[in-house]
Amino acid sequence: MAKENHSLTSEFILLGFADHPELKILLFWVFFAIYLITMVGNLGLVALICMEHHLHTPMYIFLGNLAGMDSCCSCAITPKLLENLFSEDRMISLNECMTQFYFLCLAETADCFLLAAMAYDRYVAICSPLQYHTMMSKKLCIQMIIGTFIASNLHSMIHVGLLLRLTFCRSNRIDHFFCDILPLYRLSCTDPYINELTIYIFAMPIQIFTIATVLISYICILFTVFKMKSKEGRGKALSTCASHFLSVSIFYICLLMYIRPLEEGDKDIPVAIFYTILIPLLNPFIYSLRNKEVKNALKKVMRNYNVLKQTSPSMVN
Numbered sequence: 001m002a003k004e005n006h007s008l009t010s011e012f013i014l015l016g017f018a019d020h021p022e023l024k025i026l027l028f029w030v031f032f033a034i035y036l037i038t039m040v041g042n043l044g045l046v047a048l049i050c051m052e053h054h055l056h057t058p059m060y061i062f063l064g065n066l067a068g069m070d071s072c073c074s075c076a077i078t079p080k081l082l083e084n085l086f087s088e089d090r091m092i093s094l095n096e097c098m099t100q101f102y103f104l105c106l107a108e109t110a111d112c113f114l115l116a117a118m119a120y121d122r123y124v125a126i127c128s129p130l131q132y133h134t135m136m137s138k139k140l141c142i143q144m145i146i147g148t149f150i151a152s153n154l155h156s157m158i159h160v161g162l163l164l165r166l167t168f169c170r171s172n173r174i175d176h177f178f179c180d181i182l183p184l185y186r187l188s189c190t191d192p193y194i195n196e197l198t199i200y201i202f203a204m205p206i207q208i209f210t211i212a213t214v215l216i217s218y219i220c221i222l223f224t225v226f227k228m229k230s231k232e233g234r235g236k237a238l239s240t241c242a243s244h245f246l247s248v249s250i251f252y253i254c255l256l257m258y259i260r261p262l263e264e265g266d267k268d269i270p271v272a273i274f275y276t277i278l279i280p281l282l283n284p285f286i287y288s289l290r291n292k293e294v295k296n297a298l299k300k301v302m303r304n305y306n307v308l309k310q311t312s313p314s315m316v317n
Contacts, residue, residue: 016177
């Protein structure tokens with residue numbers, strides 16, 4: 001028995017959607033289409049922001065990094081999910097499991113900070129427009145992004161390091177479609193008390209700080225907007241915040257639903273699908289379809305591409 005308690009499982013089985021084998025073909029094509037659209041949408045948005053100089057402002061720099069992190073999240077989860085839909089053993093090694101969780105934690109933590117930074121940017125733009133270029137300089141923007149990635153990497157490394165101290169001798173069957181922290185705690189035969197405590201010490205303050213930043217920013221924005229005498233000014237101010245507020249609301253509602261005490265069963269899966277697969281899909285469309293600057297930049301790139309396409313044959317002739 002002592003020997004069993006110190007044995008370390010080197011491979012896990014991701015059960016995921018194993019209960020619905022009749023749906024595996026449909027699920028494969030649905031998740032594959034979502035993955036393809038997500039990668040094209042997010043990487044396309046990153047490329048567009050890099051190519052268009054007039055989009056090199058703090059808001060769009062934050063948005064480009066958010067799109068990059070959404071791509072990272074999608075790459076960490078979806079390829080393995082697609083593979084496991086047709087895999088007989090559904091195995092994932094311990095190293096793959098830790099790597100998957102590391103990149104997921106990195107992406108989700110960075111998203112929290114970036115959404116808070118975008119809320120602060122909107123607050124400065126609407127509440128202190130004359131001081132915007134002073135208060136939101138490119139130097140500060142870059143410092144905020146560097147700080148975001150340092151904090152997100154440290155946060156991920158702490159959780160992965162503490163996961164590696166656990167021994168898994170109860171079972172190697174993870175009742176999920178990816179390696180998440182709560183299902184791993186359920187399999188541990190080492191007391192995960194320190195790991196759970198770390199969530200409260202590190203993850204909870206990050207959530208409280210970023211949610212507070214978003215809420216305070218938007219309360220100040222609303223007060224400023226309602227004081228505006230011009231209806232046109234109110235409409236313009238609210239339209240610049242609508243996309244970001246929608247994205248923030250969806251993200252935090254899903255995240256707060258997911259962060260709850262350990263439970264048995266697969267109640268985590270529907271919420272996890274939403275925040276790991278659907279939110280990265282929705283974000284580029286939420287920010288692009290309602291944003292005139294992004295749409296105009298995209299039209300400009302398409303026009304330049306068409307002109308280049310038309311001039312190429314004439315140059316050959």
